[in-house]
Amino acid sequence: MTAKPRLTHDHARRLLGQMMRIRSFEERCAELYTQQKIRGFLHLYVGEEANAVGVMEALSPQDKVVATYRDHGHALARGVAMGPVMAEMFGKAGGTSRGRGGSMHIFDRPTRFYGGNAIVGGGLPLAVGLALAEKMAKGSGIAVCLFGEGAVAEGEFHESLNLAALWKLPVLFVCENNLYAMGSAIERTESETDIHLKAAAYRLDSRRVDGMDVVAVEAATRGAIEHIRGGAGPVFLECMTYRFRAHSMFDAQLYRDKEEVERWKERDPIKRFQTWALAAGLLRDSDVTALAAEVAAEVDAAVAFAETSPWEPLADLEKYVLMDEVPA
Amino acid sequence: MSAPPRRTTYREAVREAIREAMLRDPRVFLMGEDVGRYGGCYAVSKGLLQEFGEERIRDTPLSESGFVGAGIGAALNGMRPIVEVMSVNFSLLALDQIVNNAATIPHMSGGQFAVPLVIRMATGSGRQLAAQHSHSLEGWYAHIPGLKVLVPATLEDARGMLWSALEDPNPVLIFEHVQLYNMEGDLDAAAGPVPISGAAIRRPGRDLSIITYGGSLSKCLAAATALAAEGIEAEVVDLRSLRPLDDATIMASVARTRRVLIVDEGWRSGGISAEISARIVEQAFYELDAPPARLCGVEVPIPYPKHLEDASVPQAESIHAAARTLVRPGPA
Numbered sequence: 001m002t003a004k005p006r007l008t009h010d011h012a013r014r015l016l017g018q019m020m021r022i023r024s025f026e027e028r029c030a031e032l033y034t035q036q037k038i039r040g041f042l043h044l045y046v047g048e049e050a051n052a053v054g055v056m057e058a059l060s061p062q063d064k065v066v067a068t069y070r071d072h073g074h075a076l077a078r079g080v081a082m083g084p085v086m087a088e089m090f091g092k093a094g095g096t097s098r099g100r101g102g103s104m105h106i107f108d109r110p111t112r113f114y115g116g117n118a119i120v121g122g123g124l125p126l127a128v129g130l131a132l133a134e135k136m137a138k139g140s141g142i143a144v145c146l147f148g149e150g151a152v153a154e155g156e157f158h159e160s161l162n163l164a165a166l167w168k169l170p171v172l173f174v175c176e177n178n179l180y181a182m183g184s185a186i187e188r189t190e191s192e193t194d195i196h197l198k199a200a201a202y203r204l205d206s207r208r209v210d211g212m213d214v215v216a217v218e219a220a221t222r223g224a225i226e227h228i229r230g231g232a233g234p235v236f237l238e239c240m241t242y243r244f245r246a247h248s249m250f251d252a253q254l255y256r257d258k259e260e261v262e263r264w265k266e267r268d269p270i271k272r273f274q275t276w277a278l279a280a281g282l283l284r285d286s287d288v289t290a291l292a293a294e295v296a297a298e299v300d301a302a303v304a305f306a307e308t309s310p311w312e313p314l315a316d317l318e319k320y321v322l323m324d325e326v327p328a
Numbered sequence: 329m330s331a332p333p334r335r336t337t338y339r340e341a342v343r344e345a346i347r348e349a350m351l352r353d354p355r356v357f358l359m360g361e362d363v364g365r366y367g368g369c370y371a372v373s374k375g376l377l378q379e380f381g382e383e384r385i386r387d388t389p390l391s392e393s394g395f396v397g398a399g400i401g402a403a404l405n406g407m408r409p410i411v412e413v414m415s416v417n418f419s420l421l422a423l424d425q426i427v428n429n430a431a432t433i434p435h436m437s438g439g440q441f442a443v444p445l446v447i448r449m450a451t452g453s454g455r456q457l458a459a460q461h462s463h464s465l466e467g468w469y470a471h472i473p474g475l476k477v478l479v480p481a482t483l484e485d486a487r488g489m490l491w492s493a494l495e496d497p498n499p500v501l502i503f504e505h506v507q508l509y510n511m512e513g514d515l516d517a518a519a520g521p522v523p524i525s526g527a528a529i530r531r532p533g534r535d536l537s538i539i540t541y542g543g544s545l546s547k548c549l550a551a552a553t554a555l556a557a558e559g560i561e562a563e564v565v566d567l568r569s570l571r572p573l574d575d576a577t578i579m580a581s582v583a584r585t586r587r588v589l590i591v592d593e594g595w596r597s598g599g600i601s602a603e604i605s606a607r608i609v610e611q612a613f614y615e616l617d618a619p620p621a622r623l624c625g626v627e628v629p630i631p632y633p634k635h636l637e638d639a640s641v642p643q644a645e646s647i648h649a650a651a652r653t654l655v656r657p658g659p660a
Binding site for chain 2: 064066095096097098099100101105108109114115117125126128129130131133134136137143155156160163166319321322324325326327
């Protein structure tokens with residue numbers, strides 16, 4: 001694996017800006033949820049931003065991404081435009097999936113974002129297949145699959161890791177271990193809580209990363225990609241992270257202590273990186289102020305885009321159930 | 329000048345269809361349990377590994393959800409996979425991928441992605457394989473919007489449906505009845521792709537319509553021959569596709585004959601026959617001289633002994649009897 005990248009000012013600004021975009025977008029989503037502009041389930045990523053940003057920073061345009069139902073951060077970091085993501089939250093026709101998927105199902109063809117998958121573990125076989133096609137067609141892309149540690153208990157996790165390792169496929173598995181599968185603590189669901197060890201049993205390169213450190217995640221991802229693009233098969237990253245907010249908007253969080261949450265908040269990936277970058281002289285206070293203003297304006301514009309976007313016409317209800325052609 | 333027809337089996341016709349697809353399109357590959365070295369559980373893919381190599385005739389571990397999902401992912405990324413699942417009972421291990429991903433992604437993505445995937449699997453009873461290898465669950469799959477469900481019952485369809493299914497931009501499930509693999513007959517040497525929409529009238533008749541598909545077709549045709557000896561002319565409709573259903577052909581037949589018997593191996597409650605019956609009542613009620621009749625599988629897990637297995641699903645004799653009762657009610 002490669003060492004930590006040497007950060008430039010622009011690079012540091014981009015990493016911080018991306019994390020701030022996700023945080024700010026989601027905080028606005030929570031408000032919009034209480035206003036009933038956003039309905040259904042809303043799973044916020046607050047606290048876990050360093051994972052999406054660190055991973056996506058290291059990817060190339062030809063790479064394919066498969067995400068989970070907690071997918072806003074992944075989509076935004078991958079480069080899906082914020083306006084259509086917000087419109088998708090509203091269920092509007094201007095949304096990434098024309099509003100048909102909602103919060104849990106962001107899909108975006110231009111950025112090769114193959115969806116938020118809301119069946120835990122269900123995205124892993126898709127990533128294996130995306131990578132299989134890439135390998136068979138001698139493409140240069142890799143498939144990146146993000147999932148939580150809850151997925152590790154599903155059979156699809158084991159089937160997928162075995163297939164990917166057996167066929168030496170270009171897949172990067174990223175397990176965002178936030179220690180809770182909804183309300184079930186990892187000690188209550190896993191006989192082996194060191195998830196990367198399970199992955200190693202399938203004979204793929206497997207390591208654990210501090211998922212609250214965006215630079216560490218990016219460095220680990222770059223190392224992993226080098227390994228994968230070199231044809232050495234899949235890599236597994238276990239990113240240790242924490243969800244600061246409830247599982248979804250319906251969650252009263254009876255299963256964990258407030259002190260535990262507060263302890264993890266001290267490791268807030270945004271505060272931590274910002275403090276470090278300022279101290280290291282990579283960023284100035286004026287950068288942070290400017291970023292905050294840029295992000296606020298982008299979120300405002302995304303909300304305005306969603307508000308003014310039309311609804312899908314009722315007459316189109318059954319459209320896309322069967323396709324007339326494979327989109328080019 | 330056309331070549332003379334040649335003797336072939338259903339199994340060979342499916343194999344020939346796979347070969348043709350592999351030769352025509354480099355994006356096509358076959359993947360499944362024991363499709364390569366073993367030659368396929370029902371010997372469908374025998375010899376293909378030697379011809380196409382293990383990259384394209386791809387043996388998989390026993391991971392139905394994993395490799396069916398991988399087929400979906402490969403289809404999303406430009407390939408045209410043919411995934412073989414050994415039996416419909418095993419496909420239940422891949423239901424998540426088929427129902428939650430293949431059938432939903434086009435709509436859930438607002439039409440950004442299509443899943444041009446073909447999944448073939450064996451279905452049905454008749455080989456004394458008992459209750460975990462013998463069921464007919466294609467009717468379940470026909471419940472799912474976003475899927476197409478094909479049930480080839482003839483050599484022409486076994487040979488011709490695959491390429492059309494591969495050209496379809498949607499996930500297509502092909503159900504091959506286990507009792508058909510050894511079926512032998514003449515196939516036109518020039519036989520090739522056939523349309524996959526629409527039912528076919530396999531035998532015209534005026535006194536009743538027998539609507540069926542797959543492994544029950546030959547039994548219905550045998551029953552029709554026996555009925556003809558008694559002066560009853562049955563029209564036999566082969567559905568060919570369970571989703572979509574060809575309402576037009578069904579209703580036109582019913583309008584001609586005014587009586588209908590629906591035959592399938594699946595269980596009666598909530599089965600495909602119930603759906604067809606409901607459609608006939610909704611669309612052709614006033615054409616009918618008698619209520620639609622159904623002859624379905626007995627509601628029992630398919631048992632192992634031959635006499636019990638045979639009694640679990642419609643046979644030519646029971647079809648014959650049910651049809652006769654429909655046309656000539658009262659004591660035989």
